[in-house]
Amino acid sequence: MTAKKLPVLAPGVLDALLDRFNRVRALTDGLCASLSDAEATVQSMPDASPAKWHLAHSTWFFETFVLRDHVSGYKPFDASYAYLFNSYYEAEGERLARASRGLLIRPSLENVYAYRQYVDAHIRDAWGSLPQRARELIELGCHHEEQHQELILMDLQHLTYSSPLQAPLFVRTPTQPVVVPSPLRWVVGREGPAEMGDDAKGFAFDSERPRHTTWLSPHALADRLVTNREWRQFIEDGGYQQSKYWLSDGWAWVRSQQIEAPLYWRRDEEDRWVQRFGLDGWADLVLDAPVTNVSYYEADAYARWAGARLPTEAEWESAAQHHNAQAGVFLDKAGAVHPMPDHGGQGIRQLFGDVWEWTASAFSPYPGFQPATGAVGEYNGKFMSGQFVLKGGSFATPRGHVRASYRNFFYPQQRWQFAGVRLARSQ
Known part of the structure; x- marks a missing residue:
């Protein structure tokens, strides 16, 4: 998939894209803020992925397709992450099998957050010199991460439902008002x-x-x-x-x-x-x-x-x-x-x-x-x-x-x- 070809971006538009990048990254962090390392590591079925993997994979996308390919001299946070957090990109080489993502007892959740901070800092530092293609990929990466935000919630719901205690990870929302829909028309x-x-x-x-x-x-x-x-x-x-x-x-x-x-x-x-x-x-x-x-x-x-x-x-x-x-x-x-x-x-x-x-x-x-x-x-x-x-x-x-x-x-x-x-x- 490719992002739509963008025009040359004026400074105000560049600022808007950076603001979008920051907001998307912050929302993902917020969705996982209450999770323990164990809650972020377990995988409840092969179709689902651990929250820790989602946090790292969405970061891998920016590191691989923006920093590695478009920022001269960039040094990867950890060379093993290219294998651990690639999802299905055959062109990027071997990867951890999807059904084995729940075996990632290492890196720790703390290290995954450090990875996110490292990549975010390098994106921001390089912002003013990023080529047009890199900006297109950042836009694509933001939409990609938004997809993973929903996947995080889907997978956490299945995880907590599948666990013996079925203890929720989120605070109960207020009772919904009683609304009787009109007959279907x-x-x-x-x-x-x-x-x-x-x-x-x-x-x-x-x-x-x-x-x-x-x-x-x-x-x-x-x-x-x-x-x-x-x-x-x-x-x-x-x-x-x-x-x-x-x-x-x-x-x-x-x-x-x-x-x-x-x-x-x-x-x-x-x-x-x-x-x-x-x-x-x-x-x-x-x-x-x-x-x-x-x-x-x-x-x-x-x-x-x-x-x-x-x-x-x-x-x-x-x-x-x-x-x-x-x-x-x-x-x-x-x-x-x-x-x-x-x-x-x-x-x-x-x-x-x-x-x-x-x-x-x-x-x-x-x-x-x-x-x-x-x-x-x-x-x-x-x-x-x-x-x-x-x-x-x-x-x-x-x-x-x-x-x-x-x-x-x-x-x-x-x-x-x-x-x-x-x-x-x-x-």
Whole structure:
């Protein structure tokens, strides 16, 4: 992946980029500030990574692609970190296997923070002399680190849920106000030719390009997200026990994994699903908040049960193009947050923030897609196989990180990410 080509930056713009760099780095530190070395080291499953690894990997990105390649005479903090904290960049050589990241009892968390401070100091010292390409990579690195901020929260939630005591790492947030969403309504979408992809108005990842024309058949989208209350009705109606709602692979997954409800749900003594484990521990289900932590298979099955379907990426993006991508429930500061109930209103809502929204579209290249040359070209393109697109961001996505063209992607069985459902139907 490559950042969009930036113009030569005036001093004020340079200052803005440095301010952004500082704020992004500070937020990551804040998310991990309360963690002990043990809490930052443990890995709960192969898909997740320790917080310590996220802290170091996001730093490795700046050290490798900015300082090493663009600052003369730079000396790496520790030569072994090139192996320990490379994620998947084949062009950067051998790396620690993902499933082994939880074995990093060394370096210590203290040393990882020292690494972050070392790299940050060198970035700031070199700021005035950095070439244009280095500034482009810093912009890319900030967006990359914002992705890891959400991953940190995803992985910490799974870690604490998986641990014997299930002790939360974050302070419980205030009780959410009781809000009863309005009955679901359908909003008719645009028909015919429509533009989708990066609109060239700001930063975008390479997978969002090139902008191109697609065709929208008659359709409508739900005006809000599916709620926990509605999902519990699906469960009580036997949704997880009836193969007719499920894709073949999904039904095999449900049976082999004994899936009965969204991840992090549990029953009471009367066998009712009443609680959910969040970043701040166990709490009663907020029944009218958006359901989250469901897989593509579950989202697709629910949609069939509801007599609907999942939206295509083009349908969702067409609906979202003229909405404010920063207006929603996002991550604004360190601490535990939750998706929030819909407060009602006219038209389509909750497009941005709260929960990522599964689409029916495969994560595949757009017509004319070209990955960047070099190691950063491995960022997206090589993952365009077997995964589905999610849109809109979540309560754990940093505000300002997403846009209508943004493409998140996960495998259909994965559900530790903060993913929910918006329904669609053909007209």
